[in-house]
Amino acid sequence: MTRVAVVAHRKKTLGGGLGELRRRLTDAGVDDLLWYEVPKSRKAPKKARKAVEWGAELILVWGGDGMVQHCVDALAGWDGAIGIIPAGTANLLATNLGVPQDLEQALGIALGGERRRLDLGRVNGQHFAVMAGAGFDAEMISDADRHLKDEMGKLAYVWTGLRHVRDETVPVKIRVDGEKWFDGEASCVLLGNVSQITGGIEAFDDARPDDGRLEVGVATGHGALDWARTLGRMAVGRTEKSPLVQVTQGRKIDVRFGEPTAYELDGGAYGTSKRLKARVVPDAITVCVPVPGPA
Known part of the structure; x- marks a missing residue:
């Protein structure tokens, strides 16, 4: 099983919340799980980089576009994959990629979906x-x-x-x-x-x-x-x-x-x-x- 990490904005919610996400990951057989919660999206990059250092191959990002932006900024060029769990106010990347704002479906895509290599933009660093x-x-x-x-x-x-x-x-x-x-x-x-x-x-x-x-x-x-x-x-x-x-x-x-x-x-x-x-x-x-x- 791929080593999975969760980087979550603890103030955001979707479905049954982070407790439900952990339960579903356990039910899916994800035993080797890294778990990080942050109070603000700007604190997410440090946790994302730490997850990579500990061998994560799949990072689930729980939150909105701000969380995703901070994580992709830290992970640009990384060989692993990001799974979006769209729990934010705005989830434009998830919407454009067809990831629904539904915990069960989004997690299913993260664990069993297709992996697509995407471009990023870079502005002022x-x-x-x-x-x-x-x-x-x-x-x-x-x-x-x-x-x-x-x-x-x-x-x-x-x-x-x-x-x-x-x-x-x-x-x-x-x-x-x-x-x-x-x-x-x-x-x-x-x-x-x-x-x-x-x-x-x-x-x-x-x-x-x-x-x-x-x-x-x-x-x-x-x-x-x-x-x-x-x-x-x-x-x-x-x-x-x-x-x-x-x-x-x-x-x-x-x-x-x-x-x-x-x-x-x-x-x-x-x-x-x-x-x-x-x-x-x-x-x-x-x-x-x-x-x-x-x-």
Whole structure:
């Protein structure tokens, strides 16, 4: 039996909780189990690295995208596999990979699913699995603080988003693979490794987490009407057909802002910066995903 480790955010819950997870692992014959609980996702990397040092070949990450982001940042390049148990407020990577928010099914995929090698993005020295955002997106996430998320769940993002729809644009210059691509005012810059973002919207229609590229998107509108038009177009059609959005792909992206701008990685706020240096890291991590059904 593969040596299994659990790295869990103890404040997150799913199904019968962590006690139920331990029981199910025992019932599945997992006797050689390493168990780590953390009070905050930023403490997870140390435990993930410790699990590798103790010989773990499969690490189950219990929590949301923040827990997953911190773990993949620590484990990038590792030969073992990560199983996602989506117990967080936002579970975008799990959703994009078809891992349901159900303890029994998610554990079944982690122990018996297919293992898929995925790319990661890297921004200013930190890896991300889902997306990086700056401007409107990051301000919204920063405001959805821990207390508000605990009280309102996913509605916290809607509430804080409404507070920022009137935010002003900032000057932005973007180079993609060494070539100038965008020079103008923007309210939001997104770098994506997968297609679906918060609310189930397909922000990057052609994104694949194993194609060796990152998606790049810029939103130029601001104000409630512009954002309603933009999100409406993204919800019912291809994103690039919106007159307020520009989209491309690349391996190396250099974003420069005219003023310090808030940015986030996989739903976690990382402060402000006047520059984002990003690149794709191909085949960086292995994740357990559902076995494909018949065509």
